Amino acid sequence: MDKSFAARRRRDLIVAAVLAALAALAPLVVKDVYVQNILILTLMYAALSQSWNILSGYCGQISLGHALYFGIGAYTTELLFTKFGVLPWFGMLAGGVIAAIIAMGLGYPFFRLRGHYFVIATIVIAEIGLLLFQNWEWAGAAMGITIPVRGDSWLKFQFLRSKLPYFYFALALCSLAWFVTWWLEDSKWGFWWRAVKDNPEAAESLGVVVFNSKMGAAAVSAFLVAVGGAFYAQFLAYIDPESVMGFQFSLLMALPAVLGGIGTLWGPVLGAAILIPMTELTRSFIGGSGRGVDLIVYGGLIVLISLALPQGLVSLFSRSKAKGATR
């Protein structure tokens, strides 16, 4: 017999806590700044992918326009910081709230669209956002914003001497995204989402519930992604439209979940843990020539993994577990 659902959920929580604790200790071993950088990015993408997965994986509304929310988080934070001197912490929250409101506003028309029409609408809206920011003089237009140095403190969310505070924030964000997913998975929302994804027609007969549950997923997803964007902006200390709202971000958010296992609790984490170090390493070891070899390897792996393991890497684990159960 399979373990009971409650037992599995408890196990997931314990595993996550252990992993988070181990990750928190990682800086004791890893002193190399380059490796720390990779760890930070891995955690950030895991968090983003986990957030993306809430709307696209669980609820089945595949968005390839989440870069919009990422960019809104980054821009709200930095515009408030550079123009009005508002601390990034408040900017981060404001960005999240604005992103969630926009996501829900877009939800009204968008959630009527099905399949590819929806996907293309999400790409298009993010692209419009990108073009608008590129032409918005007050927000630095295509040149972007360089974040001024105001000190080295948690209060100002700027760290000059060490990357570790960024690491711990990324870890916290990743844990938060994971926990939110874990918590929602077993709530009534989680069940609605699965109903909407698996059988849209049947779910449609429940009308309002379907619509509201999509809205909820969109809001939570956008909020978390925007917080990620705010973090990224502070981390890089420089933003421009292309680098925070470009289409590649929408993809980079989706890929870890797709490779790890879309609509699963562990997929985004697993996917990010493999994909991001791989991307960074291929970039630094063979991408230096500027001739696109890293792209070839990276793209090739995406093709292979998506063809060979349509349910993501997580399915490898569950398959072996299923075998063990029958034995």
Place this chain on the structure above:
Amino acid sequence: MGLLYGLIAVGLALIFGLMDVVNFAHGEFLMIAMYVSFFLFTFFAVDPLLSAPLVAAALFVLGALVYLLVVRFAMRAKANAGMVQIFSTFGLAIVMRGLAQFFFTPDYRSIPHSWAGGKTISVAGIFLPEPQLIGALVAILAFAGLYFFIHRTDFGRALEATREDPGAVALVGIDKNRVFALGWGLGAALVGLAGAIMAVFFYIYPDVGASFALIAYVTVALGGFGSVFGAFAGGIVVGLVEATTALVLPPSLKSVGIYAVYLLVVFIRPRGLFGQM
């Protein structure tokens, strides 16, 4: 321009209409076509307008290969079929872009002079650049040819039949894989034609496809997925909208008009202009 968008989009629509797969490497097909045309010009001094059929043939082979090597397997996926198709063709697009960068370097290239050069022709008081005009003519011819092909030939009927019931055609001895491979080839060949023409008046670089691909998806969706005619009509609409936006907004915002019109259309008709409701 609109007719060329239509031509690019028709290839995409054909593939989608045939088997519900959106080819996210479509822009990269266009990029490859432009390079093929460029090299035929530089090494063999073949004018892009003459090499267009050759480019189309090369792209036909590429399209069929892509189907046989990648898409065939993507279609077997039982779980997450949509995601598998999106990401396998997306991965492919990244590979193609990487290959282009590797072999051709990221430099911008252009075809310096062609028969159709930079001349402009005045038609009833409106000045039209010659290459665009020729492009428009080729696009109309290609579309007419495709229409004839689908509706009047055995192979065209096989395409239609396979699209309607892939299971039943197997019973009458049509090899589904062959039909699909030919469909992909045909779709790619149409992009090849468009690429050869566009090589005359656009810079050629590894990422060039990306800027047109989104417009192509929008065009197809605007016309309605599954409707080849819709894709062509969508192309004309997109061309007109682009031209009008360019008059009102700064050039850097010209695509905003296209995107806005797409959103407007699908909000009113969620299945596009000519899509089955």
